[in-house]
Amino acid sequence: EPEALDPRLRAPDLVDRELSVGLPDAATRRALLERLLADVPRAGDVDLGAVAARTPGFVVADLAAVRREAAVSAALRGAGSDPSEQVRQSDLLDAVGSVRPISLSGGGTLGSGGLTLDDVGDMTEVKAALTEAVLWPLRHPDSFARLGVDAPRGVLLYGPPGGGKTFLLRALAGSGDLNVFAVKGAELLDKYVGESERAVRELFRRAGEAAPALIFLDEVDALAPRRGGSTDAGVADRVVAALLTELDGATPLREVVVVGATNRPELIDPAMLRPGRLERLVFVPPPDAAARADILRAAGRDVPLADDVDLDALASELDGYSAADCAALLREAALTAMRESLDAGEVTAAHLATARRAVRASLDPAQVAELEAYARRRSDG
Ligand SMILES: Nc1ncnc2c1ncn2[C@@H]1O[C@H](COP(=O)(O)OP(=O)(O)OP(=O)(O)O)[C@@H](O)[C@H]1O
Ligand SMILES: [Mg+2]
Structure with a gap:
């Protein structure tokens, strides 16, 4: 933490050289793995390049932990029966999943809770927009270079509450392709003078080091409200200014994409939404009947449903239910079954x-209409 040192120590006449030991990139990680696994008996299917690609944000100590975990599972498999057991690719990849890299341990990263994109029902358009705006720049930087354009810097997801915005980002974090740094708007704000801006800079710095990375600003309306209107002695204004500076790349962002989410887009400072910042606006609409059916199926993947349950018919009756309500409905139905009998084996119609009767539709028609009007205004240009 160089910034935490007494500045006098870093004066030019005292300690006058600073050498930064950054995070290893994929090629370096591969070389490190080669060396770490030099004495480890490996099965033929081991592909260290693939392991290196799956470990952005890992430092050498993390890779050593991966080696240890993989060796332990190989040893357990061979215990007693086959003392010549070797480390397989699957051991290494499982180990990657269970090691939490040091560089991400400072908090602020998004726990995916084991979610994957398969848990997310419907939202096809939103997923497609995110793939284009988030995964392309990270996976195909060469294509952008060839066409001579910069990759989009940021995306704003907006839509009514309970539409699955946060959920989708958690699932994206669980896909393991990139490091996700997440903050909730209000978390950054309530700090001492100057601390909030420092927290913003720190967030972008850590994401830059862990590239490819995604910064997720959840409830960004609290973080970047219209300037000049606040009553909190300008804290919010300064945070907006710091965010804009970072988004404009005072320190050039390499392979870092920013995604914001909100259910009140009109409260966000318009400067945040200019090209080069959160330029892509993606509306997460309230689910229609087909979408609700998909969401019910995804949310109910592990729920044993009786034969008399027709999710499509159910979905068509759930007007005004958000994605969150649909998920809550299934949860409540399972609890109802449990109240009848703790041995209940299935959920019936x-x-x-x-x-x-217990889970009511939570979408507020007035708010939905307002958001739809906003979406129309934005798409008219
Ligand atoms: N597409 C989906 N498929 C399955 N379950 C979903 C889906 N979308 C949302 N859910 C369920 O709804 C819950 C709430 O969604 P989430 O918190 O992501 O909404 P949100 O859009 O972030 O709302 P807010 O604007 O209030 O923050 C999730 O935890 C999940 O259980
Ligand atoms: Mg949310």
Whole structure:
């Protein structure tokens, strides 16, 4: 933490050279793995390049931990029976999943809770927009270079509450392709003078080091409200200024994409939404009947449903239900089944009907109309 040192120590006449030992890139990680695994008996399917590609943000100590975990699982498999057991590719990849890299341990990263994109029902358009705006720049920087354009810097997801914005980003973090740094708007704000701006700079610096990375500013309306209107002695204004500076790349961002999410886009400072900043606006609409059916299927993947349950028919009756309501409905139905009998083995149509009396539609038509009007204004240009 060089910034934490007494500046007098870093004066030009005292300690006058500074050498930064950054995070290893994929090629370096591969070389490190080669060396770390030099004495480890490896099966033929081991592909260290693939392991290196899966470990952005890992420092050499993390890679050593991967080696240890992989060796332990190989040893357990061979215990007693086959003392010549070797480390396989699957051991290494499992180990990658279980090691939490040091560079990400400072908090602020998004726990995916084991979610994957398969857990997310519907949202096809939103997923496609995110793939283009988030995964392309990270996976195909050469294509952007060839066409002579900069990759989009940021995306703003907006839509009514409970639409799955946060959920989708958690699933994206779980896909393992990139490091996700997440903050909630309010978390950064309530700090001492000057601390919030420092936290913003620190966030972007750490993401830059862990590239390819994604910075997720959840509830960004709290973080970047219209300037000049606040009552908190200008803290919010200074945070907006710091965010704009970072987004404009005072320190050039390499392979870092920023995604914001909000259910009140009109509160965000317009300067945040200019090209080069959160330029791509993606509307997450309230789910229609087909989308609700998809969401019910995804949310109910592990719920044993009785034969009399028709999710499509159910979905078509759930007008005004958000994605969160649909998920809550299934949860409530399962609880209803449990209340009847703790040994309940399936959830029936009757349970769902009871649950519908407890879980009401939460979408507010006025708010939805407002958001749709906003979406129309934006797409008209
Ligand atoms: N597409 C989906 N498929 C399955 N479940 C979903 C989906 N979208 C949302 N859910 C469920 O709804 C819950 C709430 O969604 P989430 O918190 O992501 O909404 P949000 O859009 O971030 O709302 P807010 O604007 O209030 O922050 C999730 O935890 C999940 O259980
Ligand atoms: Mg949210």
